[in-house]
Amino acid sequence: MKIETHWADVKRIFKKSFISSFHYSIATVDINGKPHITPIGSLILGKPGHAIYFEEFTNHLKNNIKENPSISVLAVNSGKLFWLKSLILGQFSEPPAIRLNGVAGKAREASSHEIKLWQKRIKFVSFTKGYKIMWSNMKTVREIKFTEIEQVHIGSMTKRN
Numbered sequence: 001m002k003i004e005t006h007w008a009d010v011k012r013i014f015k016k017s018f019i020s021s022f023h024y025s026i027a028t029v030d031i032n033g034k035p036h037i038t039p040i041g042s043l044i045l046g047k048p049g050h051a052i053y054f055e056e057f058t059n060h061l062k063n064n065i066k067e068n069p070s071i072s073v074l075a076v077n078s079g080k081l082f083w084l085k086s087l088i089l090g091q092f093s094e095p096p097a098i099r100l101n102g103v104a105g106k107a108r109e110a111s112s113h114e115i116k117l118w119q120k121r122i123k124f125v126s127f128t129k130g131y132k133i134m135w136s137n138m139k140t141v142r143e144i145k146f147t148e149i150e151q152v153h154i155g156s157m158t159k160r161n
Contacts, residue, residue, distance in 0.1 A: 003148075006149060020082070026061060050145060055142045071101070098152065109139060
């Protein structure tokens with residue numbers, strides 16, 4: 001899949017993934033070649049091939065990127081109705097998951113626009129104690145440049161686009 005022509009589809013699937021599971025999975029490799037997967041709820045897709053995520057709690061991820069900036073992000077639509085409909089029909093109407101591969105850039109201070117995007121995403125839980133503890137003061141972002149999109153295929157139920 002080409003990033004420029006399929007980015008709207010990627011963003012749609014990522015949105016459904018976030019709604020159904022409240023996070024994405026980011027995979028990196030440590031200095032010894034050991035894989036590490038980190039759940040990230042703060043990834044925000046931007047213009048084609050670009051994203052940011054807030055890097056407040058990601059010690060292993062942060063350290064791995066210092067040694068090897070290559071990353072892979074997995075978004076899975078875990079919606080029960082999506083899966084039930086797909087199982088009944090014997091076919092997924094769209095990819096159940098998308099993998100984005102790319103390179104992480106340097107960490108930097110978030111812009112006011114980026115902070116507003118984050119606050120908009122989690123506004124519906126802003127009344128909670130957990131929001132105040134974890135997410136009310138997010139300030140460091142890391143940019144990602146994606147170079148490849150992969151649909152996740154699950155046998156013959158998945159259309160090959």
